[in-house]
Amino acid sequence: VHRLRSVDNLFVVVQEFKDYQFKENKEDALKDLEDLVKNLPxxxxxxxxxxNNSLKKKKTKRKKPNLQSTASKEKLNEDGEEEGEDQKDASKEEDCAQNAAGAEPAGSQGSEKTEGVASRSGGEEEEEEDNEQLDAKEELQAGSGRETKAGDGKTSEGEAKVLKFRVTCNRAGDKHSFTSNEAARDFGGAVQEHFQWKADMTNFDVEVLLNIxxxxxxxxxxLTEESLHRRNITHFGPTTLRSTLAYGMLRLCDPQPTxxxxxxxxGTGAIPIEGATEWPSCYHIAGDNNPQAVKRAANNICSLLKKNESKESSxxxxxxxxxxxxxxxxxxxxxxxVDIIVTDMPFGKRIGSKKKNWDLYPACLTEMGRICTPGTGRAVLLTxxxxxxxxxxxxxxxxWRKAQTVWVNVGGLHAAVYLLKRT
Structure with missing residues (x-):
């Protein structure tokens, strides 16, 4: 599951309530959340x-099969989520497959902390299909969901090490009488009482997520400490595309060897870098008219090479x-x-302007059409x-003829990824 390339954050669901009735009164609503803790499986x-921790510690290449057993037991959630405070995308477990290109705030307006909203257009199913078998969708077995005594938290660790934890609450909706901070605070207090864990906002072992x-x-x-979309990029520009969305875009044009x-x-090279790491049997060429961007992209490539060097020392x-x-x-x-063109076009917000785009876009499409192989060439463009x-x-x-449109949320902006086929 950690190998899924279009997923931002992974977490395991403790319990999901489709229609939770919050009390009108703030104190009562928060009290209910506190009482919830001791009844959860x-x-x-x-x-x-x-x-997951034992796999992380080994730092070896993870083998998928040993997650298979748990995957069938749990719903492993891939959630395209940033930890933005007022984050809109509460978890979409069932849609993990669709979340492929969907939840990545990207490019030209993407800020680092953003809301991901899963796009559910048909476009993404194919992006994730070969990972589907990992997301076995059985509910948690009711039988195993009996209350754990506060002591279990310690003994299951083997030694009596007190775990440190924090609660992160993502809340969306206007009908709540409380803020996400209040919910996290009170829910966290109850978790602390239940497990006798210690609260620690920065050096935590366990991060409990409360998505409302x-x-x-x-x-x-x-199950992930930092969002996976930052995996290959060290030098960010004003509009760096998230690696997760870059992967989704590349996946859409189905690259073949050679x-x-x-x-x-x-820009900063998110797409070609993702492409070169995931499709090493293709040849990737990238360019930009801004020397600063080219420099950043070159730096990103250098740090990736250094990272690879330390891994494959031989x-x-x-x-x-x-x-x-x-x-x-x-x-x-x-x-x-050229067989494939994949790019994030200037939105005209942070870079360029809407007015310039009226001349730029036709010129781009013409030039891209020129270099692309007639008949088989394809382009995936985000704007x-x-x-x-x-x-x-x-x-x-x-x-060009348009084969498919996938709607995506890019840093809170409603954007589109177009798959075009060369005539």
Missing amino acids: WTDPLKVWEL HNNEVVVGIA DIIVDPMC SSLGIPLDIIQWDICNLPLRTGS QDKKCFAKALSRMGHI
Whole structure:
């Protein structure tokens, strides 16, 4: 499950309430949340948490099969979530497959702490299909859900080490009488009493998640410490795309071995770097007109090479990726020489402007059409300036036809990923 590439955060569900009735009065509502703690089936989720920790400590390449057994027991949740305070995306366990390209706030407006909203358009099913078998969707067995005594928390650890924990609450909806901080505080107090754990906001062993979305409440235990979308990027620019969304976009165009994949507006290089790590049998070329962006991308590639070196001490492998400074409207590439184009177009908010996009988009599409192989070439383009894109595309019918549109949330902005086929 840790190998899923389009997932931001993993957690195991302790219990899920589809229609939780909050009391009107704030004190009562919070008291109810406190009382919830001692009635939750903590035993199995904590076992999964322990298993997850034992895998993490080994720091070896994780083998999927040993998670298989737990996957069938638990719903392993992949949730495209940042830890933004007022975060909208309470967990969508059932949609983990769809969450593929969906929940990644990206590119041109993506701020680091954002709300992920899972997009559920049909587009993502295929992105995750080969991971589906991991997300066995059985409910937690009711039988195993008996109360655990406060003592269990210690004994199950083998030694009487007092665990440190924190509670993170993500709340969305306007009908609640309390804030997410109050809920986390009171729920945390009850967890502390129940398990005799110690609260610690920074050096915690266990992170308990309390996701409240209108009347839906999900209690979970986090399995990832920091969002997985930051995996390959060390030098961030103003509009760095999240690796998770970059992966989803690449996945959409189904790269085949020996394909030449170009990102003509690569920014800090999130797409080509993700591409080169996950599709090493393709050749990736990236470029940008901004020297600063090219420099950042080069730095990201360097840190990735260093990381690979330390891992594979015997032989350091390069990555099939080149980065160049160039002009999108005049690419130094031969006509029809490129199989796939994947890029995050300027939204016209932080970089460029909506007005410039009216000239830029048609010019981009024309030049991309020139370098792309007729008949088999394909492009996956992300933009939030949908009106401008649609207009530019409508004039390009002789070069590009639209095969699919996937709606995504990019840092709170409603954006679209377009899959285009070269005519």
